[in-house]
Amino acid sequence: MSSRASAPTRFWGWLREHAVMIVGLLVIAYMLVPIVVIFVFSFNDPAGRYNFTWVGFTLEHWKNVFGIPELNEALWVSIKLALLATLISTVIGTMMALALVRHQFFGRRAANFLIVIPMATPEIVMGSSLLSFFLILGTPALGFQTLLIAHVMFCISFVVVVVRSRLIGFDRRLEEAARDLGANSFETFRLVTLPLILPGVFGGAMLAFALSIDDFVISNFNAGTEVTFPLYIFGAFQRGVPVEVNCIAMILFGVTVVAMVFTTLQQRRAEKMASIRPEQEELPPGAVTEIAAT
Amino acid sequence: MGETLKRRAAAYGLLLPGTAWLVVFFLIPLYFLGRLSLNVNLGTYYPFDWHWQNYSDALGLYDTQFFRSFEYSIAATLICLVLAYPLAYAIAFKAGKWRHAMLLAVVAPFFTTYLIRTISWVTILSDESPVVDVLKFLQIAPDGRVLATAPAVIAGLVYNYLPFMVLPIYASLERLDTRLMEAAKDLYANTATTFFKVTLPLSAPGVVAGTLLTFIPATGDYVNAQFLGGSNNQMIGNVIQSLYLKQSDYPAAAALSFVLMAIILIIVLIYIRFAGSEALMGEEGAAA
Numbered sequence: 001m002s003s004r005a006s007a008p009t010r011f012w013g014w015l016r017e018h019a020v021m022i023v024g025l026l027v028i029a030y031m032l033v034p035i036v037v038i039f040v041f042s043f044n045d046p047a048g049r050y051n052f053t054w055v056g057f058t059l060e061h062w063k064n065v066f067g068i069p070e071l072n073e074a075l076w077v078s079i080k081l082a083l084l085a086t087l088i089s090t091v092i093g094t095m096m097a098l099a100l101v102r103h104q105f106f107g108r109r110a111a112n113f114l115i116v117i118p119m120a121t122p123e124i125v126m127g128s129s130l131l132s133f134f135l136i137l138g139t140p141a142l143g144f145q146t147l148l149i150a151h152v153m154f155c156i157s158f159v160v161v162v163v164r165s166r167l168i169g170f171d172r173r174l175e176e177a178a179r180d181l182g183a184n185s186f187e188t189f190r191l192v193t194l195p196l197i198l199p200g201v202f203g204g205a206m207l208a209f210a211l212s213i214d215d216f217v218i219s220n221f222n223a224g225t226e227v228t229f230p231l232y233i234f235g236a237f238q239r240g241v242p243v244e245v246n247c248i249a250m251i252l253f254g255v256t257v258v259a260m261v262f263t264t265l266q267q268r269r270a271e272k273m274a275s276i277r278p279e280q281e282e283l284p285p286g287a288v289t290e291i292a293a294t
Numbered sequence: 295m296g297e298t299l300k301r302r303a304a305a306y307g308l309l310l311p312g313t314a315w316l317v318v319f320f321l322i323p324l325y326f327l328g329r330l331s332l333n334v335n336l337g338t339y340y341p342f343d344w345h346w347q348n349y350s351d352a353l354g355l356y357d358t359q360f361f362r363s364f365e366y367s368i369a370a371t372l373i374c375l376v377l378a379y380p381l382a383y384a385i386a387f388k389a390g391k392w393r394h395a396m397l398l399a400v401v402a403p404f405f406t407t408y409l410i411r412t413i414s415w416v417t418i419l420s421d422e423s424p425v426v427d428v429l430k431f432l433q434i435a436p437d438g439r440v441l442a443t444a445p446a447v448i449a450g451l452v453y454n455y456l457p458f459m460v461l462p463i464y465a466s467l468e469r470l471d472t473r474l475m476e477a478a479k480d481l482y483a484n485t486a487t488t489f490f491k492v493t494l495p496l497s498a499p500g501v502v503a504g505t506l507l508t509f510i511p512a513t514g515d516y517v518n519a520q521f522l523g524g525s526n527n528q529m530i531g532n533v534i535q536s537l538y539l540k541q542s543d544y545p546a547a548a549a550l551s552f553v554l555m556a557i558i559l560i561i562v563l564i565y566i567r568f569a570g571s572e573a574l575m576g577e578e579g580a581a582a
Contacts, residue, residue, distance in 0.1 A: 020387075024380050052417050052422075099305045102305075103304070105309075122514025122555070125514060131538060132323060132330040133326040152315060210405075213407075214404070216409055237521065252405070257398075260398070
């Protein structure tokens with residue numbers, strides 16, 4: 001392209017060059033528009049009960065964020081539920097990931113399959129089948145317990161997938177070194193394995209928390225009279241969602257962004273730590289295992 | 295010998311809690327769903343009776359919603375693919391130092407509650423909104439309404455499941471050996487040929503995974519139809535939800551839910567038969 005090319009030609013050339021990026025940015029804009037709308041409408045001063053049209057600017061709802069008792073209660077239920085579901089599913093899921101990556105055993109394929117199918121099942125089928133299960137058994141009564149059971153169930157697979165991806169690149173020689181230095185299995189796990197896989201575990205836990213606190217469909221089936229944050233919003237939709245919900249959504253958004261950035265930085269630090277090793281001569285494969293065995 | 299036994303025991307020990315949880319609260323409930331679908335509805339109680347009629351009754355009553363669900367979800371999946379591929383491509387090959395920022399923008403919608411995001415579209419598409427004015431001006435919404443129409447529901451589905459399409463495609467493009475694309479250029483392939491003969495086939499696993507991750511949840515979705523659709527846009531999820539939670543017609547609801555799962559399973563199996571199973575199971579699963 002010569003510098004003497006006319007302006008329109010240059011423009012079309014530029015457009016051709018950057019077409020993919022322009023389309024990409026437009027798609028990103030499409031994805032971000034609703035978030036901007038939620039943010040803007042958290043400052044709205046709606047005339048009636050419905051927060052759908054812009055009326056005027058006010059900070060009133062931000063000052064009153066935690067001023068609606070039912071909303072607070074629902075939020076609290078969601079947070080409690082998400083914390084418990086995250087804790088249980090992360091522990092169980094990490095154990096499963098460890099077994100799948102490090103051990104060869106009969107039934108491995110079946111275990112992999114069992115982890116994949118919940119992710120390939122529509123939520124409505126999972127929600128309705130669990131409800132059928134609880135209805136036919138007659139116990140436990142629908143409520144917080146059944147919600148917790150359901151949330152752990154759909155979080156496990158995701159935790160396994162995230163933690164497993166971290167474990168695959170794990171240098172097992174670090175554990176063998178710890179053993180050689182006299183650490184027992186538990187100490188090796190606590191002092192070497194856990195710190196190294198922690199970013200992966202933390203990533204899995206964050207995903208579990210996000211899935212749990214956001215879940216509507218499965219909760220809607222198994223909540224009984226318990227109300228979570230998404231269930232509150234669903235219930236409030238017909239009579240008008242209070243503006244405070246937008247404020248809370250933005251607070252959750254902010255917290256998540258901070259957590260995301262923090263995890264990414266942690267992960268980078270861990271990767272650096274794992275890659276730092278003293279200068280050493282390349283040992284033939286198997287040598288370390290032999291040394292460890294003696 | 296003792297060592298191998300111990301190791302094997304350790305593996306099963308680690309596996310046990312998770313497997314038990316998934317078997318008891320995922321697999322067994324599916325059996326109960328099937329069982330409930332064969333119960334007879336006597337109004338106040340539902341004895342088991344091999345009542346196959348539930349299936350013919352439910353399908354006869356709600357076949358429209360069934361077809362509509364697949365129509366909407368297939369449309370949404372195709373639109374997602376068309377939107378997601380250029381974005382994933384841009385992030386993988388054109389973004390440079392902006393790669394992380396763009397990826398963050400892709401997952402950003404997940405940071406706000408699903409229901410609020412969808413309700414936000416109600417605001418954007420409501421009758422008085424400037425967006426709808428523009429669409430009216432462009433003659434795209436001749437009836438003057440966007441809410442309570444099929445395009446509104448499909449747009450909502452596209453919006454909500456787009457990240458599930460972008461991320462797997464991005465992952466497969468990012469892993470792609472760019473030297474292959476350079477080689478195609480060296481061999482005088484033009485941009486289009488390079489794309490269709492090299493890039494696209496190599497990113498197929500991502501496309502397969504993305505389409506499945508979009509299609510499966512979109513088919514069962516009922517939130518978008520509930521908020522953005524009218525009574526003529528209800529999907530099978532809305533029917534199942536209402537039969538379970540409002541009308542307490544559990545056997546019919548269970549039958550519909552079971553059929554939905556069966557159809558999705560069949561479609562997925564046919565699809566991965568043609569497209570290869572690596573995409574769904576991941577390399578790990580395919581290797582095992």
